[in-house]
Amino acid sequence: MDSRDLFEILVREHIDSVRAFLLSTLRDGVAAEDLLQETFLVAWRILDRYDRKLPFGPWVRGIAAKLILNHRRKLGRSRLHYCDDEVLTHLDDSFHKFSQLSGDTFDDQLDALRGCLSRLTGPQLDAIKLHYEHGLHCKEIAARLGIGFEAVKKHLQRGRAQLHRCLEHKIVGEGAA
Amino acid sequence: MSEHDPMPESDIPAEWRQADDTLADAAAEHVPAGSQGWLAQQRFVHGLLRALHTADASAREARLQNLLQSIDAERAAAPRTGPRHWLLVAAAALLLATLGVYAVLPPRLPTAEAAVQRVVEHLARDVDLRYQLLFTATAADGEQKLRHEFDLVTRPGMHFLVDGKLSFGAMQLGEFRIGCDGQELWARSANGAMRRAMPIAEREKLLQGLGDVLDLGYLDVHALVRRLPEDFELKVVGSEQGEGGRRLLRIEASRERGGRRPVLRSAFLLCDEQTGMVTRLEVQAATGRGARREIAFELVGEEPAGTIDYRRPW
Numbered sequence: 001m002d003s004r005d006l007f008e009i010l011v012r013e014h015i016d017s018v019r020a021f022l023l024s025t026l027r028d029g030v031a032a033e034d035l036l037q038e039t040f041l042v043a044w045r046i047l048d049r050y051d052r053k054l055p056f057g058p059w060v061r062g063i064a065a066k067l068i069l070n071h072r073r074k075l076g077r078s079r080l081h082y083c084d085d086e087v088l089t090h091l092d093d094s095f096h097k098f099s100q101l102s103g104d105t106f107d108d109q110l111d112a113l114r115g116c117l118s119r120l121t122g123p124q125l126d127a128i129k130l131h132y133e134h135g136l137h138c139k140e141i142a143a144r145l146g147i148g149f150e151a152v153k154k155h156l157q158r159g160r161a162q163l164h165r166c167l168e169h170k171i172v173g174e175g176a177a
Numbered sequence: 178m179s180e181h182d183p184m185p186e187s188d189i190p191a192e193w194r195q196a197d198d199t200l201a202d203a204a205a206e207h208v209p210a211g212s213q214g215w216l217a218q219q220r221f222v223h224g225l226l227r228a229l230h231t232a233d234a235s236a237r238e239a240r241l242q243n244l245l246q247s248i249d250a251e252r253a254a255a256p257r258t259g260p261r262h263w264l265l266v267a268a269a270a271l272l273l274a275t276l277g278v279y280a281v282l283p284p285r286l287p288t289a290e291a292a293v294q295r296v297v298e299h300l301a302r303d304v305d306l307r308y309q310l311l312f313t314a315t316a317a318d319g320e321q322k323l324r325h326e327f328d329l330v331t332r333p334g335m336h337f338l339v340d341g342k343l344s345f346g347a348m349q350l351g352e353f354r355i356g357c358d359g360q361e362l363w364a365r366s367a368n369g370a371m372r373r374a375m376p377i378a379e380r381e382k383l384l385q386g387l388g389d390v391l392d393l394g395y396l397d398v399h400a401l402v403r404r405l406p407e408d409f410e411l412k413v414v415g416s417e418q419g420e421g422g423r424r425l426l427r428i429e430a431s432r433e434r435g436g437r438r439p440v441l442r443s444a445f446l447l448c449d450e451q452t453g454m455v456t457r458l459e460v461q462a463a464t465g466r467g468a469r470r471e472i473a474f475e476l477v478g479e480e481p482a483g484t485i486d487y488r489r490p491w
Contacts, residue, residue: 020227029231041247077203078204080204084213091224093290098225133230164218
């Protein structure tokens, strides 16, 4: 097995979590795909700088974060969410903790999120489903649910906060177990 | 999943909610100070939900093939020469990833949290570490009331041996050894005239008997450091060159509100950036009415395996 084959295994293992990291920062899905490719290409080119004592996931997310910051101007506000070092550091920390959930793949780890979603109820669940599963915008959700635009925003924010708390409990629970 | 205290949803300021641009048509130009942790939480779940609902096996495979083709094209265009360290690096990375070995350090860091995590890991090893320990107690007016030097050997799981001379003003208690094997706490004077032992749960009695000089909680260095990220704000405040040119990080831990140990005020760590080995640790505790206690741990080294017995010697 040569280095390229080994790198392929690493890519297969980490590409989904790095993609989720980019999707949390980039509004535009195409831009996220472009940066995902670039992130792993850069990782390949500078692999000799990688400290083998450290896990690969945080290292490659660090490359993604640097690329996002470097490309902010080029990407433009319509393709990007607000980001700075502090937000990216918090995000990296969250993804790192998420990676400690049990499961062989990122998709296995997403089962924790699926479990948390199944506990969500009421307008928060409706708003989350309509936005993320059906791809509706806030205004469309507002019309569908017969509530105001600001109320939809709050339901989405509260739904996400509830999911975040649920994931934290799962991570802490698994850590304790 | 950030280190910040979770704020109740009802307390989230309106301007933070406005700064959440996951629902806007363009990125916010700036965000309120202090909102980054909450925004990142929202973003994190936002990213996971987007990933969950756009997961597509064939798109994933196409993505991978695109990338691998790009890599192959680069390899073909610019074959490398000379030693290929990256082969070993990639193999090690694969091994680490497979084994799930924990550590964090993206290239834009180190953060203090990451460094302290490495310290915790280093201290969690099943080895006996020897420290020189200097204990001082200072009154509110700055007058030093106590100063003791001890020799400490410790390993995780409340295992320690402390040797030193105790004195309180004019009262001399002489040489003592205090030990704990994780279950039982014991103390013995050097001449053997005084010896006591008790279950660790009753340690307060023994401490009072010795004039409450040491909080034994501090002697389990691993447990002490492990608590720091939970209760303290961590900051890398500098670095210096250690033995063999290794970079040592200076980390300051200052108290956040709501900690579990109300008396422990601050801590200061000097640790190897790469391995997490602590070479110096200082903790400062407030004891009320402006008085304070300070304990400084200076690493002497690692003891040979199997040479330290923490059980009571009688």
